[in-house]
Amino acid sequence: MPASKEPADIPLAPGDWDYIEEGTENVIISYHGSEPDLQGWVLRLTKCDASAEIDLESHEALLFRDKELQRKQDALEFAARVIGPIVGDKYVLPQRLAKTSAEFLIQVRENIESQRPRNRLSKSIDARQSASLLTKEMISRTPADSTQGAHAVTVELKPKCMALPRSKFLAPESSVKHRVCWYCRHQYTLHKDGNVSQFCPLELFSGDRKRIATALEHFAQSPHNNFVVFVDGRSVVDEEGKLSDKCVPHWSELRDAVAGIVQKESLFSRLQLIQRELDSFNIESVLPMYQHALETGALATEEPRIDAWLNAYSEFRRRLDSGSSDLSAVSDCQAVLELMLATTLRDVSALIKFDSWPARGATGTGTLEHSSYSIGIVDHDPKKVSNIPKYYRLDQNIVATYLQHNPDKAYQRPCRE
Numbered sequence: 001m002p003a004s005k006e007p008a009d010i011p012l013a014p015g016d017w018d019y020i021e022e023g024t025e026n027v028i029i030s031y032h033g034s035e036p037d038l039q040g041w042v043l044r045l046t047k048c049d050a051s052a053e054i055d056l057e058s059h060e061a062l063l064f065r066d067k068e069l070q071r072k073q074d075a076l077e078f079a080a081r082v083i084g085p086i087v088g089d090k091y092v093l094p095q096r097l098a099k100t101s102a103e104f105l106i107q108v109r110e111n112i113e114s115q116r117p118r119n120r121l122s123k124s125i126d127a128r129q130s131a132s133l134l135t136k137e138m139i140s141r142t143p144a145d146s147t148q149g150a151h152a153v154t155v156e157l158k159p160k161c162m163a164l165p166r167s168k169f170l171a172p173e174s175s176v177k178h179r180v181c182w183y184c185r186h187q188y189t190l191h192k193d194g195n196v197s198q199f200c201p202l203e204l205f206s207g208d209r210k211r212i213a214t215a216l217e218h219f220a221q222s223p224h225n226n227f228v229v230f231v232d233g234r235s236v237v238d239e240e241g242k243l244s245d246k247c248v249p250h251w252s253e254l255r256d257a258v259a260g261i262v263q264k265e266s267l268f269s270r271l272q273l274i275q276r277e278l279d280s281f282n283i284e285s286v287l288p289m290y291q292h293a294l295e296t297g298a299l300a301t302e303e304p305r306i307d308a309w310l311n312a313y314s315e316f317r318r319r320l321d322s323g324s325s326d327l328s329a330v331s332d333c334q335a336v337l338e339l340m341l342a343t344t345l346r347d348v349s350a351l352i353k354f355d356s357w358p359a360r361g362a363t364g365t366g367t368l369e370h371s372s373y374s375i376g377i378v379d380h381d382p383k384k385v386s387n388i389p390k391y392y393r394l395d396q397n398i399v400a401t402y403l404q405h406n407p408d409k410a411y412q413r414p415c416r417e
């Protein structure tokens with residue numbers, strides 16, 4: 001059942017919250033106070049431009065506050081009614097809204113500033129939000145059972161790509177997309193020196209235990225922000241920026257345990273299946289449909305509300321369940337929203353939390369493969385439709401840069417599903 005959309009009035013003390021991590025849009029803080037209602041939860045606080053001078057009492061700030069609340073209420077419903085049915089309800093972490101005052105937000109902002117990474121400081125916590133999302137905690141500072149100096153370990157996987165596009169609408173010069181996945185092509189845009197990762201996310205979705213374990217080892221060699229291991233609440237890497245035994249206790253056992261979980265949990269195969277089907281049109285044919293829908297007024301310039309997403313998802317589901325591959329009757333708006341759902345799924349992170357992970361040198365660790373864990377996904381808010389032109393430019397740039405480095409088809413390394 002979806003959580004209540006009305007923000008709960010829970011007393012929040014700034015000193016009870018610790019910095020955990022942040023992405024482009026949100027800062028995550030975790031609770032260590034004594035309020036039972038908050039234990040085991042994290043707060044996701046939205047960010048804004050740090051240099052913006054905001055008058056909290058202005059008319060604009062009030063309007064923004066209402067809109068932001070509506071967006072978060074929609075996100076809550078989106079998670080329960082769109083993401084839940086796609087991946088399975090058990091993989092959507094419990095969420096609820098709590099009221100957050102400007103005083104609380106400003107104080108938290110000050111408290112955590114020194115712990116934030118330098119490259120994230122151009123944005124800071126937005127003091128205008130009147131409510132923030134509380135989510136079940138998956139990255140913990142303390143293990144459930146701390147005997148023998150055990151650790152709290154969480155693995156975050158952000159594969160960014162789940163399938164090769166099967167779209168019939170790709171331009172001939174983009175045919176490489178059918179052979180080399182988005183992630184592997186994108187490496188050449190990210191690493192201009194050609195020092196690209198050996199990791200291919202499709203291996204992670206192969207369902208084959210050995211291929212998954214090899215993929216995780218490749219991933220560990222160049223993890224960046226796509227593969228993070230948190231030990232007692234802090235992300236760790238060794239001095240070469242890799243994941244290894246030097247920074248993670250029992251690293252190879254952890255890698256193998258994660259490989260077993262990825263193979264066993266239906267989350268990954270469901271994500272792959274639906275992401276592939278939702279990407280039927282691909283960004284190349286959606287861009288003109290997006291422009292046409294805006295011109296005719298079929299698509300508003302405002303971002304879609306929850307009803308539009310729910311309708312788009314039911315229509316997609318009906319088509320999928322009927323087994324029809326006829327896309328001729330699909331409207332411009334529908335194609336736009338399906339692509340954005342595919343893009344949203346591509347960007348989710350899977351979090352695997354081990355309740356208690358043994359310390360280095362601990363004895364009796366032979367059964368680590370069957371350690372108890374919980375799993376869920378985060379970062380599943382719907383992507384902004386207005387970003388379609390930006391996504392298109394990025395897509396074209398990635399293809400062009402890849403082909404510059406790999407002009408000869410015979411030498412392109414194909415990705416395997």
Ligand SMILES: [Zn+2]
Nearest residue numbers: 181184200415
């Ligand atoms: Zn690949």
